[in-house]
Amino acid sequence: MKKIAIVLSLLTSTLGYAADFSDMATVKRVTPRYIEVNRPISSCQTTSEAAPPKEKGVAGAIIGGVAGGLLGSTVGKGKGRVATGAVGAAVGAVVGDRMQNDDTNESRNVERCTQRDSYQRVQEGYMTLFSYNGHEFEEETQTKYRVGQKVSVQVNAIIDQPN
Numbered sequence: 001m002k003k004i005a006i007v008l009s010l011l012t013s014t015l016g017y018a019a020d021f022s023d024m025a026t027v028k029r030v031t032p033r034y035i036e037v038n039r040p041i042s043s044c045q046t047t048s049e050a051a052p053p054k055e056k057g058v059a060g061a062i063i064g065g066v067a068g069g070l071l072g073s074t075v076g077k078g079k080g081r082v083a084t085g086a087v088g089a090a091v092g093a094v095v096g097d098r099m100q101n102d103d104t105n106e107s108r109n110v111e112r113c114t115q116r117d118s119y120q121r122v123q124e125g126y127m128t129l130f131s132y133n134g135h136e137f138e139e140e141t142q143t144k145y146r147v148g149q150k151v152s153v154q155v156n157a158i159i160d161q162p163n
Contacts (some may be wrong), residue, residue, distance in 0.1 A: 019156075020155065020157075021154075023155050024152060025132035026149070026151075027148060027151060028130065028136065029128070030126050030127075030145055031128075033123065033125045033127050034122065035121075035124045037119065037121075038118065039119075040115050040116065040117055040118060041118045042113055042114070042115045043113065043114055044114075047110055048110075051106040058097075064092035068095070125142050126142070126143070127140055130153070132153060
């Protein structure tokens with residue numbers, strides 16, 4: 001039960017003092033209370049795009065040139081060996097460079113995500129109007145009371161001396 005403090009001023013001929021007690025109040029009105037809450041929505045899309053170009057290197061050309069030169073020098077006799085070695089080195093350098101620095105277009109999948117706001121109205125409680133002893137007061141409650149329902153309240157009465 002919801003405990004609600006009410007201050008009542010009572011005039012008596014005695015000395016001033018305070019008293020706390022429980023009593024019953026009547027529910028007069030119950031109104032839902034709403035707030036706006038943002039629950040963002042994410043959406044992602046995967047697309048294919050060209051990969052960035054690779055960095056060019058010379059190691060393939062050097063290794064290909066040496067291998068081609070050695071292989072070419074095994075063919076022929078005398079000065080022909082030198083010529084076939086030179087041709088083998090040149091061809092090996094070109095082949096090695098092309099193998100290392102292949103310019104074929106590679107693609108890769110890239111995921112791009114976006115987020116958008118999505119505001120929703122969410123009930124957070126109730127504004128409840130109570131009536132007690134001829135006085136009305138409104139309180140925020142989590143419980144949904146029924147109109148006409150009797151609810152226990154905590155009363156704080158202050159008794160004053162007459163002037």
